[in-house]
Amino acid sequence: MEKLHIKEKLHLKESAPGELSIDVANVELLEKASNEGIKTVFDREKDQEPHCSYCVEGVSCRICLMGPCRITKKADRGVCGATGDTMVARGLLRNVSGGAAAHLDHARHAALILLEAAEGKVPYEIKDEKKLRTIAKALGIKGDGKKDLAIKVAKKALEDLGRQEPNETLAWLKMHAPEERIETWRNLGVLPVGGDRTITESMHRTTMGSDADPVNLLLGAIKSALVDGYAGLHMASDIQDILFGTPTPKMSKASFGVIAEDHVNIAVHGHVPILSEKIVEAADRLQKEAKKEGAKGINVVGICCTGNELLMRQGIPIAGNELNSELAIVSGALEAMAVDIQCIYPSVTKVAEGYHTKIITTSPIAKIPGAEHIEFEESRADEVADEIVRKAIKNFKNRDPDKVQIPNITTEAMVGFSVESIVDVLAKISPEDPLKPLVDNIANGNIKGAVAIVGCNNPKVKHDFMHVRIAEDLIKNDILVIATGCAAIAHAKGGLMSPEGYKKAGKGLQAVLKVLGEAAGVEALPPVLHFGSCVDNGRIGVLLKALSDKLGVPIKDLPVAASAPEATTEKALSIGTWAVSLGVTTHVNPLPRITGSAAVTKLLTKDIESLLGAKFIGGSNPHEVAKTLKKHIEEKRKKLGLAA
Ligand code: SF4
Ligand code: SF4
Known part of the structure; x- marks a missing residue:
C-alpha cells in the first residue's frame, strides 16, 4: 500500500479529525485511517486547497477550445467575448441541468422497471396498488387492472421524458404543481415541454456562441429545475412507491x-x-x-x-x-x-x-x-x-x-415518513378533515413553520455540523424540520430522529409531537421527520401543495423555507432551484459559483423574489442561518395575519 508522505500527514494534523466532523464514529475511523496511511475525502479536499478563485466565483469557462478563459483585471471578456455574467449564468445552467439529468435518468430507470414488471419481463412486483391507482387517477389514466394501469402509468412517464411537441408540458408537473405556480411559470416562459428535450436544449444554448443573456440563461436554469422537480424527483418517488411500497414510520438504527x-x-x-x-x-x-x-x-x-x-x-x-x-x-x-x-x-x-x-x-x-x-x-x-x-x-x-474497528455507536431513529403516512396519523385525530390539526397548530403558533433541511455533505464544511446545528436551533423555536438525503442521515445519527428527540424541541412543537405520537402509538414523533432520499424531495412538494390547497394560500406565502447547508452535487443545485421556483426561499452553503457576477448574485438572492416569491440565501454560520430562516418564517406568518 502506498504510504503517505510527510506533507500529506500534515493535512490531518492541521485539521485534527475532531475538527472535521461532529460525528464521533466518523472521527474514530478518521483517526484509524490516518494511522493506517489511508487517504480519504478529507485529505483530498486539503490537497486541493487553495481552490482556484476564478472557478470558485464562476468567472472561468472551458466550454470551447479557444479557452480556457477567465475574467481578470486585464481581460473583461473571454476569447469569444463572453462576459463574466454570461460565464456565471451559463455555468449555473449547466450545473442545474447536470443535476436534473441525473434525476431524469433515475426516474426513467424506475419507469422502465415498472413497465417491464407489469409485462412480466423483470422479477419485480407492484407492491403498492393503492398508490398506483392514486397516481393513475391523478394522471387521468383509466385501466382494467393493476398491470394495465401500471403499463399506462409507465408509458405516461416515458412520454414526459421524451415529449417533443411544443405547447404541451409534463403530465407529472400538471399532476403535482399548484395552478398558481403553473401560471407563474407559463408567464415566465419556463414551462418545460419534455424532460430530455429540456436538457438537450440547455446543453445547446450554453455552447459557445449561443445564449449569452444572463437573465435568459437563468430562466433556462429554472426550466431545467422544473424538469428535475417533476420528471425527476416526483416521478422517481411515485414510481418507486408503486414498486416497493409507500414508506411508513418505523424504528431503525444509524451510524x-x-x-x-x-x-x-x-x-x-x-x-x-x-x-x-x-x-x-x-x-x-x-x-x-x-x-x-x-x-x-x-x-x-x-x-x-x-x-x-x-x-x-x-x-x-x-x-x-x-x-x-x-x-x-x-x-x-x-x-x-x-x-x-x-x-x-x-x-x-x-x-x-x-x-x-x-x-x-x-x-x-x-x-x-x-x-x-x-x-x-x-x-x-x-x-x-x-x-x-x-x-x-x-x-x-x-x-x-x-x-477491524467498528465504532460502538448507534442511534435509534424513527424513519420513513411520507405524506400518506402523516395523513394516516392525522386522520386518527381528525378523521373527517385530517389536515385540520396541522393547520390549527400552525395557526395557533405551536408549530411556527417548517424548514426542509436537505442535501449532501461537503468536506469544505465540518461534517454534519450545519445539518444538525441548524435543525437544533429551528426545533427549539417550534419550527418543524423535514429532512431528506444525507441531511436526514446526519439528523438520524445526531439523535434528532430518536424517540427522545422531541425533548429538544420548543414547548409548542413538543406538545404537537406528543399528540401525534400518541395517535401513532409512540411517546412522541421526532422533531425532524425523515422524508427519505434526495428524489423524495418531491414528497415535500406534495405536502406543500396539500397545505397550500387546504389554506387557499400560495406556497410562496406559507411559513416555510428550505436549506441545503452542506451542498455538494449538481443535483443539490437543481433541487434548490426547483424549491425556489416553487416559491420556497432556500439557503445554500457553500454558495454555487455565482459570486464573480454581481448581477447574477443580485438576481438570485434578491430580484428573483419579485418573480417567484422566493430567493436564495447564503450563510455558513448555522446559528445565523437558523436566525435568518426563523425571521423569514415570522415575516410569512405576519403577512398571513398570524402571531409571529
Ligand atoms: S466559450 Fe468563450 S469564454 Fe468559454 S472557453 Fe470558449 S472562448 Fe472562452
Ligand atoms: S446527492 Fe447529496 S444528499 Fe444525495 S446522496 Fe449524494 S451527497 Fe448525499
Whole structure:
C-alpha cells in the first residue's frame, strides 16, 4: 500500500479529525485511517486547497477550445467575448441541468422497471396498488387492472421524458404543481415541454456562441429545475412507491455501530432501490450459506440515498452519509460494497486496497477502475443479487481481525415518513378533515413553520455540523424540520430522529409531537421527520401543495423555507432551484459559483423574489442561518395575519 508522505500527514494534523466532523464514529475511523496511511475525502479536499478563485466565483469557462478563459483585471471578456455574467449564468445552467439529468435518468430507470414488471419481463412486483391507482387517477389514466394501469402509468412517464411537441408540458408537473405556480411559470416562459428535450436544449444554448443573456440563461436554469422537480424527483418517488411500497414510520438504527462484527457485512451505496431491494432479498435467502462460512448471518447496511430508500421502506439500518462512505470500508468489517449510481467516490477502490472489502459496481454508466463489475441486468435481478451476496459471503474468510474497528455507536431513529403516512396519523385525530390539526397548530403558533433541511455533505464544511446545528436551533423555536438525503442521515445519527428527540424541541412543537405520537402509538414523533432520499424531495412538494390547497394560500406565502447547508452535487443545485421556483426561499452553503457576477448574485438572492416569491440565501454560520430562516418564517406568518 502506498504510504503517505510527510506533507500529506500534515493535512490531518492541521485539521485534527475532531475538527472535521461532529460525528464521533466518523472521527474514530478518521483517526484509524490516518494511522493506517489511508487517504480519504478529507485529505483530498486539503490537497486541493487553495481552490482556484476564478472557478470558485464562476468567472472561468472551458466550454470551447479557444479557452480556457477567465475574467481578470486585464481581460473583461473571454476569447469569444463572453462576459463574466454570461460565464456565471451559463455555468449555473449547466450545473442545474447536470443535476436534473441525473434525476431524469433515475426516474426513467424506475419507469422502465415498472413497465417491464407489469409485462412480466423483470422479477419485480407492484407492491403498492393503492398508490398506483392514486397516481393513475391523478394522471387521468383509466385501466382494467393493476398491470394495465401500471403499463399506462409507465408509458405516461416515458412520454414526459421524451415529449417533443411544443405547447404541451409534463403530465407529472400538471399532476403535482399548484395552478398558481403553473401560471407563474407559463408567464415566465419556463414551462418545460419534455424532460430530455429540456436538457438537450440547455446543453445547446450554453455552447459557445449561443445564449449569452444572463437573465435568459437563468430562466433556462429554472426550466431545467422544473424538469428535475417533476420528471425527476416526483416521478422517481411515485414510481418507486408503486414498486416497493409507500414508506411508513418505523424504528431503525444509524451510524457505524450498525456494522456487525460477527456477520457478513454488505454496504449498499448509491441511489436507486432497484438494486438494493434485491440485495436485501438475496441476503435473506442466503443466510445459511453465510453461517457455513462461520458468520452469524448477513447484515445489509445502507449508505447515502439508496440507504435512505431501504431505511424508509424496510428499516434496514444506515451506516452513514456521503462523508462516511469511505470510512465504512476503514472499519475493516465490510465484505462488500455494492454500488449503483451517483455520489460514489471513485476513491472507494483505492481505500479498499487497504482492506479486504470488494467494491462491486453494477451500472453500465458508473464503473470504477479497480472495482469488480457485475452488471445488474434487471431481467436476472435475483440471480445477479445472489451472485453479489455470495461474493461477500466468500470474502468473509479474508477479513483481517487486526484491522477491524467498528465504532460502538448507534442511534435509534424513527424513519420513513411520507405524506400518506402523516395523513394516516392525522386522520386518527381528525378523521373527517385530517389536515385540520396541522393547520390549527400552525395557526395557533405551536408549530411556527417548517424548514426542509436537505442535501449532501461537503468536506469544505465540518461534517454534519450545519445539518444538525441548524435543525437544533429551528426545533427549539417550534419550527418543524423535514429532512431528506444525507441531511436526514446526519439528523438520524445526531439523535434528532430518536424517540427522545422531541425533548429538544420548543414547548409548542413538543406538545404537537406528543399528540401525534400518541395517535401513532409512540411517546412522541421526532422533531425532524425523515422524508427519505434526495428524489423524495418531491414528497415535500406534495405536502406543500396539500397545505397550500387546504389554506387557499400560495406556497410562496406559507411559513416555510428550505436549506441545503452542506451542498455538494449538481443535483443539490437543481433541487434548490426547483424549491425556489416553487416559491420556497432556500439557503445554500457553500454558495454555487455565482459570486464573480454581481448581477447574477443580485438576481438570485434578491430580484428573483419579485418573480417567484422566493430567493436564495447564503450563510455558513448555522446559528445565523437558523436566525435568518426563523425571521423569514415570522415575516410569512405576519403577512398571513398570524402571531409571529
Ligand atoms: S466559450 Fe468563450 S469564454 Fe468559454 S472557453 Fe470558449 S472562448 Fe472562452
Ligand atoms: S444528499 Fe447529496 S451527497 Fe448525499 S446522496 Fe444525495 S446527492 Fe449524494
